Amino acid sequence: MELPFLPEREKKPRETGVTMMMDKGIGVGQVRDLISVAGNFIDFAKLGFGTSLVCGHSKEKVKVYRDAGIKVFVGGTLFEACAIRNMIDEFKRFVTELGVDAVEVSDGSIVMDHDEKCKHIGNFARDFTVLSEVGAKEDDIFIDPDKWAEHMESELDAGSSYVIAEARETGTVGIYKKDGTADISIINDILKKIPSRQILWEAPQKQQQAWFIKLIGANVNLGNIAPVDVIPLETLRLGLRGDTFFEFLPEEYQKYKLKKK
Amino acid sequence: MELPFLPEREKKPRETGVTMMMDKGIGVGQVRDLISVAGNFIDFAKLGFGTSLVCGHSKEKVKVYRDAGIKVFVGGTLFEACAIRNMIDEFKRFVTELGVDAVEVSDGSIVMDHDEKCKHIGNFARDFTVLSEVGAKEDDIFIDPDKWAEHMESELDAGSSYVIAEARETGTVGIYKKDGTADISIINDILKKIPSRQILWEAPQKQQQAWFIKLIGANVNLGNIAPVDVIPLETLRLGLRGDTFFEFLPEEYQKYKLKKK
Amino acid sequence: MELPFLPEREKKPRETGVTMMMDKGIGVGQVRDLISVAGNFIDFAKLGFGTSLVCGHSKEKVKVYRDAGIKVFVGGTLFEACAIRNMIDEFKRFVTELGVDAVEVSDGSIVMDHDEKCKHIGNFARDFTVLSEVGAKEDDIFIDPDKWAEHMESELDAGSSYVIAEARETGTVGIYKKDGTADISIINDILKKIPSRQILWEAPQKQQQAWFIKLIGANVNLGNIAPVDVIPLETLRLGLRGDTFFEFLPEEYQKYKLKKK
Numbered sequence: 001m002e003l004p005f006l007p008e009r010e011k012k013p014r015e016t017g018v019t020m021m022m023d024k025g026i027g028v029g030q031v032r033d034l035i036s037v038a039g040n041f042i043d044f045a046k047l048g049f050g051t052s053l054v055c056g057h058s059k060e061k062v063k064v065y066r067d068a069g070i071k072v073f074v075g076g077t078l079f080e081a082c083a084i085r086n087m088i089d090e091f092k093r094f095v096t097e098l099g100v101d102a103v104e105v106s107d108g109s110i111v112m113d114h115d116e117k118c119k120h121i122g123n124f125a126r127d128f129t130v131l132s133e134v135g136a137k138e139d140d141i142f143i144d145p146d147k148w149a150e151h152m153e154s155e156l157d158a159g160s161s162y163v164i165a166e167a168r169e170t171g172t173v174g175i176y177k178k179d180g181t182a183d184i185s186i187i188n189d190i191l192k193k194i195p196s197r198q199i200l201w202e203a204p205q206k207q208q209q210a211w212f213i214k215l216i217g218a219n220v221n222l223g224n225i226a227p228v229d230v231i232p233l234e235t236l237r238l239g240l241r242g243d244t245f246f247e248f249l250p251e252e253y254q255k256y257k258l259k260k261k
Numbered sequence: 262m263e264l265p266f267l268p269e270r271e272k273k274p275r276e277t278g279v280t281m282m283m284d285k286g287i288g289v290g291q292v293r294d295l296i297s298v299a300g301n302f303i304d305f306a307k308l309g310f311g312t313s314l315v316c317g318h319s320k321e322k323v324k325v326y327r328d329a330g331i332k333v334f335v336g337g338t339l340f341e342a343c344a345i346r347n348m349i350d351e352f353k354r355f356v357t358e359l360g361v362d363a364v365e366v367s368d369g370s371i372v373m374d375h376d377e378k379c380k381h382i383g384n385f386a387r388d389f390t391v392l393s394e395v396g397a398k399e400d401d402i403f404i405d406p407d408k409w410a411e412h413m414e415s416e417l418d419a420g421s422s423y424v425i426a427e428a429r430e431t432g433t434v435g436i437y438k439k440d441g442t443a444d445i446s447i448i449n450d451i452l453k454k455i456p457s458r459q460i461l462w463e464a465p466q467k468q469q470q471a472w473f474i475k476l477i478g479a480n481v482n483l484g485n486i487a488p489v490d491v492i493p494l495e496t497l498r499l500g501l502r503g504d505t506f507f508e509f510l511p512e513e514y515q516k517y518k519l520k521k522k
Numbered sequence: 523m524e525l526p527f528l529p530e531r532e533k534k535p536r537e538t539g540v541t542m543m544m545d546k547g548i549g550v551g552q553v554r555d556l557i558s559v560a561g562n563f564i565d566f567a568k569l570g571f572g573t574s575l576v577c578g579h580s581k582e583k584v585k586v587y588r589d590a591g592i593k594v595f596v597g598g599t600l601f602e603a604c605a606i607r608n609m610i611d612e613f614k615r616f617v618t619e620l621g622v623d624a625v626e627v628s629d630g631s632i633v634m635d636h637d638e639k640c641k642h643i644g645n646f647a648r649d650f651t652v653l654s655e656v657g658a659k660e661d662d663i664f665i666d667p668d669k670w671a672e673h674m675e676s677e678l679d680a681g682s683s684y685v686i687a688e689a690r691e692t693g694t695v696g697i698y699k700k701d702g703t704a705d706i707s708i709i710n711d712i713l714k715k716i717p718s719r720q721i722l723w724e725a726p727q728k729q730q731q732a733w734f735i736k737l738i739g740a741n742v743n744l745g746n747i748a749p750v751d752v753i754p755l756e757t758l759r760l761g762l763r764g765d766t767f768f769e770f771l772p773e774e775y776q777k778y779k780l781k782k783k
Contacts, residue, residue: 030555
């Protein structure tokens with residue numbers, strides 16, 4: 001059935017409208033099962049934080065993802081755990097051996113000189129798709145609003161394909177307030193300087209996904225999506241769920257909207 | 262092991278005490294796996310909102326459900342997306358082709374004349390089991406409390422097998438307040454006029470399920486149950502979980518209840 | 523890749539640092555899939571509350587767990603449902619037939635004389651690993667803080683291998699306050715008298731798991747872990763996740779910690 005007024009979505013491999021799924025250690029069987037129904041809607045799979053180091057069959061899982069046209073990277077926390085121990089070469093051997101094609105460079109848990117971060121980005125960009133993350137994992141960490149965009153800019157210059165705006169898997173830090181609502185002033189500051197197609201917004205909660213789709217459109221890049229939310233997110237992007245139902249319908253349909261009291 | 266004082270449950274296919282599960286796009290393998298342990302406790306599977314249109318292998322999945330004696334319908338949001346576009350015939354062809362045996366007729370996102378809604382119900386009732394939903398998906402939509410029961414009544418007359426009381430998959434709108442607690446006055450108004458066995462209460466949260474079991478009994482019809490909650494709900498119905506432990510035990514056992522401070 | 527400063531973890535079968543997973547009725551296929559990636563990090567599987575009585579293929583599932591070196595027991599609520607009905611012999615036959623090797627003795631929903639509880643513990647300890655639970659399932663149940671440790675002590679004397687500190691699957695009662703934060707005074711009272719290696723703390727929420735790891739160390743015994751959280755918990759134990767990132771790093775690394783505002 002072809003419904004009119006559904007927004008256009010690029011086919012994979014696509015550069016905008018990407019969905020980055022967060023895999024916190026699910027089984028390989030579950031990954032295969034999910035790909036069979038939702039593989040077209042997953043562009044990146046992140047093996048969250050240090051799970052790739054402890055989870056069994058990680059190598060097999062990476063292959064399953066890649067065979068389905070899904071790029072894979074390990075969570076930035078593992079990069080940071082290696083960086084702080086001065087083990088970036090070992091990290092590079094580890095991810096090469098694991099078979100991933102992307103790398104996340106982040107400083108969400110540690111203090112890292114920004115030039116050093118950019119050097120790492122440049123380094124990895126020679127062999128991998130690099131996603132670099134801006135923002136701290138803990139709340140109450142002060143980040144100068146100007147720094148968000150400035151850092152993103154220099155990280156893109158250094159070789160990142162996407163800059164990730166931090167929210168954790170909870171969606172309560174970084175670009176969101178503690179209650180999960182968007183920090184509009186930070187987000188606007190970022191959008192003034194960075195092209196939206198190069199930003200990957202972490203948006204684990206449905207309200208956050210809907211909020212960004214309304215702000216930027218169906219083809220906004222969203223990340224930290226739970227496996228169970230991949231298909232629901234795709235319906236949000238298409239206006240096939242209550243939250244975005246009227247978003248892509250022409251003016252003459254808006255009269256059917258329910259009125260708030 | 263046969264425990265005395267467990268409430269009687271009808272065997273499938275049953276008309277009361279039904280559980281409607283919400284499938285937001287899980288894999289076919291997961292559906293098979295779930296059915297093998299919980300198939301007896303699922304009466305309806307809803308392919309939530311517009312997921313049936315984007316999810317891969319939907320036809321195969323519908324067959325797996327139906328072979329297990331589970332009726333299937335697609336979320337009312339897809340019906341509404343078609344209705345607003347004047348594509349009800351296409352919708353009917355789509356669900357027929359998909360192989361479902363039930364249809365949800367709703368107006369949770371759009372303004373629809375109630376006579377028109379009832380006409381759709383009558384139309385689909387010739388070929389499908391119809392569930393019609395009352396209540397809006399967004400909060401702050403004013404619905405006259407009297408209208409709930411009145412609409413349910415005319416929808417049952419028009420051909421609905423069940424009327425669904427809206428709560429979304431969050432359980433925070435419709436018959437619930439924003440904090441998820443029941444809106445007792447609406448629920449009482451409904452129960453004064455509509456036989457409980459024809460109402461399917463959306464109750465995604467455990468506290469809501471327990472609340473309705475205490476109000477109406479083990480064989481209340483409950484919907485929007487997450488796949489992972491199907492078995493836990495069955496234990497709630499039987500008094501095999503803390504929340505309803507004393508519900509079905511005779512008076513002489515009540516003395517073993519823990520005292521609140 | 524071998525990272526320095528990761529805390530030592532005992533290999534299975536281990537006595538401390540155990541993880542008890544809560545199975546609320548997942549399919550046997552999902553259990554196999556999970557074990558293949560996370561089997562080394564699951565020491566006990568609890569078939570929650572009365573699910574073992576209603577869930578299909580429970581016997582097969584128990585075998586799958588046990589073949590992977592995972593001890594299995596049924597939720598204490600089923601023990602209590604049998605105890606209150608004077609059916610402990612039937613309960614024993616049921617779990618024997620089910621093939622489990624452990625039993626939970628609890629009084630979280632019912633009033634039970636503590637001597638009687640200890641008699642049950644001694645009884646089951648002849649044939650099973652016994653875990654006994656202290657604490658009530660409902661909030662607002664007054665338990666004298668002194669009783670926690672006192673009861674735990676006599677239950678260990680009676681034959682329990684571990685005493686479980688109650689929190690339910692929500693993590694909002696017993697040793698936690700309603701908002702999920704730890705009730706430090708109860709926990710300190712317990713730790714003054716009971717060796718930490720004999721306590722299994724129910725800690726379903728990530729913040730609770732991190733809190734106990736910081737208090738007691740990587741090898742604290744934690745329970746009521748959701749299947750999806752087994753691998754994430756292992757990374758918390760190892761300092762491979764933001765929340766415990768600096769926990770096991772030597773002093774000279776602490777300068778890389780982000781400063782709170």
